[in-house]
Amino acid sequence: MARKPLINAPAPHTAGALGTAAVMRQVLYTTLPGLATLVWLFGAGPLLNVLWAALVALAAEALMLRLRGRPLALHLSDGSALVTGVLLGLSLPPGSPWWLILIGSGFAIMVAKQLYGGLGMNPFNPAMVGYVVLLVSFPLAMTRWAEPGQPFSLSHSLSLFLDLPGADGFSGATPLDTFRTWVGNAPLLAEQPILHGHVAGAGWEWVNLAFLAGGLYLLARRVIGWRIPVGVLLGLAAPAVVANLVDPLRFAGPLFHLFSGATMLGAFFIATDPVSASTTPRGRLIYALLIGVLVWVIRSFGGYPDALAFAVLLLNLAVPFIDYYTRPTAYGHRSKRQ
Amino acid sequence: MIRHLWTRARRSESEYDFPGGVHPPAHKARSNAAPIRVGPPPDRLVLPLNMHLGAPARPRVTVGERVLKGQRIADAQGTVSTSVHASTSGTVVAIGPHPVPGTAAGDALCIVIDSDGEDRWGPLEPWPDYRRAAPTELVQRLRQAGIAGLGGAGFPSAAKTRLGEGQRVHTLIINAAECEPYITADDRLMRERAGQIAIGIDILQHLLNPSRTLIGIEDDKPEAIDALRAAMSERDCELRVVPTRYPSGGEKQLIQLLTGLEIASGTLPSQAGVVCQNVATAYAIKRAVIDGEPLISRITTVTGDAVARPGNYEVLLGTPVEQLLQHAGLDRHRLVRLLMGGPMMGFTLSDTSVPVVKISNCLIAADARELPEPPPEQACIRCGDCATVCPASLLPQQLYWHARCDQFERARQNDLIDCIECGACAYVCPSHIPLVHYYRYAKQALRAHDDEQIKADRARLRFEARQARLEREQAEKEQRRRARLEANRDRAAATSAAPDHHGGNQKKQLGRAITAYKAAQRAAATAEAQGAANAVELRQRASDLKQQADRLQGRAPQADTAPSGVVAAAPKATPTATASDQRERRLKALKSAYGRAHKQYKQAHAALQRAQRAQAEHPQSNDHNDVAGMEQRVAQLKARADQERAALDTLMEQAKSDLQQRAGKDLKTLKVEAARAEVALRRHAERLRAGRDSADTDTLRRWDAELKQLEREAHRSREALTQAVRAQGLVED
Numbered sequence A: 001m002a003r004k005p006l007i008n009a010p011a012p013h014t015a016g017a018l019g020t021a022a023v024m025r026q027v028l029y030t031t032l033p034g035l036a037t038l039v040w041l042f043g044a045g046p047l048l049n050v051l052w053a054a055l056v057a058l059a060a061e062a063l064m065l066r067l068r069g070r071p072l073a074l075h076l077s078d079g080s081a082l083v084t085g086v087l088l089g090l091s092l093p094p095g096s097p098w099w100l101i102l103i104g105s106g107f108a109i110m111v112a113k114q115l116y117g118g119l120g121m122n123p124f125n126p127a128m129v130g131y132v133v134l135l136v137s138f139p140l141a142m143t144r145w146a147e148p149g150q151p152f153s154l155s156h157s158l159s160l161f162l163d164l165p166g167a168d169g170f171s172g173a174t175p176l177d178t179f180r181t182w183v184g185n186a187p188l189l190a191e192q193p194i195l196h197g198h199v200a201g202a203g204w205e206w207v208n209l210a211f212l213a214g215g216l217y218l219l220a221r222r223v224i225g226w227r228i229p230v231g232v233l234l235g236l237a238a239p240a241v242v243a244n245l246v247d248p249l250r251f252a253g254p255l256f257h258l259f260s261g262a263t264m265l266g267a268f269f270i271a272t273d274p275v276s277a278s279t280t281p282r283g284r285l286i287y288a289l290l291i292g293v294l295v296w297v298i299r300s301f302g303g304y305p306d307a308l309a310f311a312v313l314l315l316n317l318a319v320p321f322i323d324y325y326t327r328p329t330a331y332g333h334r335s336k337r338q
Numbered sequence B: 001m002i003r004h005l006w007t008r009a010r011r012s013e014s015e016y017d018f019p020g021g022v023h024p025p026a027h028k029a030r031s032n033a034a035p036i037r038v039g040p041p042p043d044r045l046v047l048p049l050n051m052h053l054g055a056p057a058r059p060r061v062t063v064g065e066r067v068l069k070g071q072r073i074a075d076a077q078g079t080v081s082t083s084v085h086a087s088t089s090g091t092v093v094a095i096g097p098h099p100v101p102g103t104a105a106g107d108a109l110c111i112v113i114d115s116d117g118e119d120r121w122g123p124l125e126p127w128p129d130y131r132r133a134a135p136t137e138l139v140q141r142l143r144q145a146g147i148a149g150l151g152g153a154g155f156p157s158a159a160k161t162r163l164g165e166g167q168r169v170h171t172l173i174i175n176a177a178e179c180e181p182y183i184t185a186d187d188r189l190m191r192e193r194a195g196q197i198a199i200g201i202d203i204l205q206h207l208l209n210p211s212r213t214l215i216g217i218e219d220d221k222p223e224a225i226d227a228l229r230a231a232m233s234e235r236d237c238e239l240r241v242v243p244t245r246y247p248s249g250g251e252k253q254l255i256q257l258l259t260g261l262e263i264a265s266g267t268l269p270s271q272a273g274v275v276c277q278n279v280a281t282a283y284a285i286k287r288a289v290i291d292g293e294p295l296i297s298r299i300t301t302v303t304g305d306a307v308a309r310p311g312n313y314e315v316l317l318g319t320p321v322e323q324l325l326q327h328a329g330l331d332r333h334r335l336v337r338l339l340m341g342g343p344m345m346g347f348t349l350s351d352t353s354v355p356v357v358k359i360s361n362c363l364i365a366a367d368a369r370e371l372p373e374p375p376p377e378q379a380c381i382r383c384g385d386c387a388t389v390c391p392a393s394l395l396p397q398q399l400y401w402h403a404r405c406d407q408f409e410r411a412r413q414n415d416l417i418d419c420i421e422c423g424a425c426a427y428v429c430p431s432h433i434p435l436v437h438y439y440r441y442a443k444q445a446l447r448a449h450d451d452e453q454i455k456a457d458r459a460r461l462r463f464e465a466r467q468a469r470l471e472r473e474q475a476e477k478e479q480r481r482r483a484r485l486e487a488n489r490d491r492a493a494a495t496s497a498a499p500d501h502h503g504g505n506q507k508k509q510l511g512r513a514i515t516a517y518k519a520a521q522r523a524a525a526t527a528e529a530q531g532a533a534n535a536v537e538l539r540q541r542a543s544d545l546k547q548q549a550d551r552l553q554g555r556a557p558q559a560d561t562a563p564s565g566v567v568a569a570a571p572k573a574t575p576t577a578t579a580s581d582q583r584e585r586r587l588k589a590l591k592s593a594y595g596r597a598h599k600q601y602k603q604a605h606a607a608l609q610r611a612q613r614a615q616a617e618h619p620q621s622n623d624h625n626d627v628a629g630m631e632q633r634v635a636q637l638k639a640r641a642d643q644e645r646a647a648l649d650t651l652m653e654q655a656k657s658d659l660q661q662r663a664g665k666d667l668k669t670l671k672v673e674a675a676r677a678e679v680a681l682r683r684h685a686e687r688l689r690a691g692r693d694s695a696d697t698d699t700l701r702r703w704d705a706e707l708k709q710l711e712r713e714a715h716r717s718r719e720a721l722t723q724a725v726r727a728q729g730l731v732e733d
Helices: A020-030 A032-042 A045-067 A072-076 A080-091 A098-116 A126-137 A154-162 A175-182 A186-191 A204-220 A227-246 A254-258 A263-270 A281-301 A308-325 B002-009 B135-144 B157-161 B185-208 B222-232 B251-259 B279-291 B321-327 B385-389 B396-404 B408-413 B424-428 B435-497 B503-530 B535-561 B575-617 B624-663 B667-691 B697-728
Strands: B044-048 B072-075 B090-100 B106-115 B171-175 B212-218 B238-242 B274-278 B297-303 B311-316 B337-340 B362-366
Touching (some): A020 A080, A032 A045, A032 A204, A045 A072, A045 A098, A080 A126, A204 A263, A227 A254, A227 A263, A254 A263, A254 A281, A263 A308, A281 A308, B135 B279, B157 B185, B157 B274, B157 B279, B171 B185, B185 B222, B185 B279, B185 B297, B212 B222, B212 B251, B238 B251, B297 B321, B321 B337, B321 B362, B385 B424, B396 B408, B408 B435, B424 B435, B503 B535
Parallel strands (some): B171 B212, B212 B238, B297 B362
Antiparallel strands (some): B044 B106, B337 B362
16 A cells, blocks of 8 residues: 555654744834834834845845855744844934945844854844944944934935935934933933933833833743843843932933833843843843843943943853853752752 | 742642643543543454563463463563563464564564454452552562553553562652643543542552552543542542643652652652552552453543544554554544654654554544644754743753754753653744754763763773783793793702602701701891802802792692602703793892892991091091091992992893893883883774764774774783893892
């Protein structure tokens, strides 16, 4: 009897997981509210950033896979390069020129990810490596944010993006910048409208709320674990509460910190990158708490207004150490190891 | 308080918990609705000798023999083993290899019985009053009735219930969790035969005398819970309903869930005072003890989209899977994957001729939609979900990396051995990595490595023992040869000097020899003390005399019993051997003479220095001539020591050149050769060890042959060196 042979496969025979590609897709969808808010506040700039960064990331990934002789379709379809590009695009200021994004996104994929061996092998968060490379190399371009709530027209955004001569220069400050500028001066702090939104800094509070919404959805769908977002937010809020109670003029309050800058994007979308995060359950909490604390420290005492990229990269560095010391005690070894 | 709230929040009747776990879709409703049906009457039964964990049983029937239903056809052998019985009456038609189910699929020894269709029972021996039986008798009964754990592992129940001296069981746990998806065999059994299960538990309680008995059951079986509760109402037994979560039915997990106890790695639960038995096993125990029926059938869930009548069947052990599936209405065209066991820990069958055995709790005949081809394995993204669900609190991802890179020892350090292979990690893996497969691979490699290590250790010990024996034999041979030689020479001397050979005479001779030796010794000592020039000769003569005396002493007892004329003529020693022998003795004597002379010189020199210092401090003292005398004596002693040294050197040179002439090589060359051979040997052994995991068999075999060759060479050059050193008399004594 010529029958098709039965499948011979190792146990378990069912899979309960979504699959890497599905996870990445969910992450992409849940960044949409944040992206929409950015577009509403700043015009088409952020959208151009995201699209271009994603395109560059995919192209860079394809190029590197080809050079490394890896199957293109299998690895491109996991969506990880797309997520890296989108997250980097979301972090860049509106009005970033195309070449800046090209450098950042290309570096993120080619050096920070593929040169280390591709997905799963990179010790550092690729998007944040790209961001920091740009921040260190082009500090002016990278800290030039527009005034939120006064979106540029599409043509203005485009000319900035294409870096056309004669495109208007612009300057604006984020709430974090403004606070840093006037820190310690009560009357001037009170005069800054950008610091007085509904929850925190005007405009930026909405960006953070949108990312929070997306993040909570991811959490509810169990695409990400609770430990990292909760850890980051707690690590940031706790010192902020204490310092703010001690000296409210020098230290901003916890709500301001939580809803300014890249906090929510970082807590739910960036620090949760599983590849470069700690792998043990306890280690993840420690990793995230330290990211939060470091963000607060750099924001309060460091030279940069926001700090998420640095905090994440520094803790990436500490991951092997954290993993080693947070190894869970295996079943049956409790009495032996104590 | 918090623990209490937590327990209630989990809707659990146990205050304890185990970490991790997953909630795969249950798929149980399909098979648990209908009552247990009778399985197909088989025409032919295939009964593997190893349906259980442990040593296979030994057949006690021969081909052609007629057997009755329930007749024992194979005996348990070894501690962890159990018997096999004929599931129906018929004729033994074969005892030989046949495909059997298992993770390591392949053929194994089976007894094949052709049914006569009568299904006639052999004589049964019921024990309704088992309480009168001693525990050891009951254990023996379980062993002879072929009882093995029916939950899926097939561990022989006799081995589990046999307690060691002074061993006590504080908790008996009845595993009714049935946590794997699809399987409902225990569920139906509890619903329909709870009373018999209760009696089985009574027997276990009588056997183990535990202080408490706990039944662990998942909350997705409300009818079974009610039935058990009713059956247990009068009994000293607690029913604990726990939330449905895989793998709560794992032995270690259930123990932890119900008692909070962890079974230390590498030990058995019984060592911690806990015995865990499956609910179906309790039922089988009741049948074996009360009704006298050995284990010849079991309840098997047959389910999956490719069968028309899913449900539970009471199947005779040995029934071919094919026949059972047909009985349940298999649609062969839809079947793409056939599992024995559950979807989490079961294994695929590629051959439907394999029999239903004691561990076959479930058959899943799945179509392409139900259990499709596994998706391709992708890169690990270190998400850590596997660590979150691992019930053994391992780091599955670390284990995966180590297994993948063949770093088996690192995997061992990460407690790979404690993995229960439940598959929860692979179930949640977003990259669809067959993690359990990697762990099995690594475990197997570790086992192979350990076996090899043990073998290598044994081989080394054997080699060393052999080496020592050869050396000893060589030494003894040499001694005998020398003794014969001396005897020969002595006899020649004796025949010329004193022709009488009586024992008494020999004793006299011995006495004389000893006296002569002692005198020579004294003379030599005096000569040395005085620094006489002939001290060396005297010393050597003394040592010659001593040897003679020793020889005589060795022969004396022989001479008492046998006339020495019977002593066979010894073969003539080669001149070189005799010469080197003599030289060896002379060298020894020279060495000690030199040593003594040198010591005397040193002492005198020190005395002189002391005297000179004393003189410098007290110039008035009139010991001057004394110092002068001492100086003279020191000079004299030094001259003598130098002289001895020179003589020694000459002799050594002579020995060396002699050796060179004989071996064509001097000592240095031999030493270098030996060292070189040793290094080559070591380097080769290292290469072999390093390549053991990576190189292919042929290369390894070649390397091994080369290694043996090198070993021989090294041994040869070592021997040559040893002999040369001995021949030169340079050997240390």
